Amino acid sequence: MKPSVVAIEASGHFCSDCAVREFAVCSSLTAAELREFEYLGRRVHFDAGETVFSEEDTTTSFYNVLEGVMRLYKLLPDGRRQIVGFALPGDFLGMNISGRHNFSADAIGAVTVCQFAKASFGRFIEDRPHLLRRINELAIRELSQARDHMVLLGRRSAEEKVATFLLGWRERLLALKRASDRVPLPMSRQDIADYLGLTIETVSRTFTKLERHGAIEIIQGGISLRDAALVEALAAA
Known part of the structure; x- marks a missing residue:
């Protein structure tokens, strides 16, 4: 099944009214630039489980x-999957030095993206240094997240890994004004395990242990932070 494609200019949703504009790559553009920018892209919808792009594709x-959340992952030589991140609204994906995608991206639940052709986007940014600075800011943030993930994988205990993941995910949602003490987790336990370098059994046991100790409450579709200080203490251990 092919993803559903709707041209931005035909959908009645313009860049100036975009709900994630302040978080996105286009936040640095003026109103006049936005009017030009919105015709560069098209709005594309992906159903749950659909692939947005694949590793090593040009x-x-x-x-x-x-809208929605995407899992970003690499397949290891032995066939195992290593999730390298989760993309949220406002994230900008696809820019790389090699000219090929260095990871795959799948939709977790329904996902909507603005898709920009590489060539036309490249021409648009040539004489707009403020947009280039914004792209650099996002690239630096991505590098920082990759560094933090490497540190996370090197932590000693499952409790530390899970606590750090929950706090980091909540922080990202808070930046989008989409979370409180109730933290939605659209990804599966297997996704979390593949992100943290754990087994699904270990992740499930750790969630149960954190709930038993009063740190979290497992709810439908996520968790509720019952004792944020305790979770923070575990993450900093």
Whole structure:
């Protein structure tokens, strides 16, 4: 099944009204630039489990996430999957030095992106240094997240890994004004395990242990932070 494609200019949703504009790559553009920018892209919808792009495919497009969550992963030589991150609204994907995607991206639940052709996007940014600075800011943030993930994988205990993941995910949602003490977790326990370098059994036991100790409450579709200080203490251990 092919993803559903709707041209931005035909959908009645313009860049100036975009709900994630302040978080996205286009936040640095003026109103006049936005009017030009919105005709560069098209709005594309992906159903749960659909692939947005695959590792090693030639990069022909860039993607600005509008709605939903995507899992970003690499397949290891032995066939195992290592999730390297989760993309949220406002994240910009696809830019790389090699000209090929260095990871795959799948939709977790329904996902909507703005898709930009690489060539036309490249021409648009040539004489806009403020947009280049914004892209650099996002690249630096991505590098920082990759560094933090490497540190996370090197932590000693499952409790530390899970606590750090929960706090980091909550912080990202708070930045989007989409979370409180109730933290939605759209990804599966297997996704979390593949992100943290644990087994699904270990992740499930750790969630149960954190709940038993009063740190969290497992709820439908996520968790509720019952004792944020305790979770923070575990993450900093």
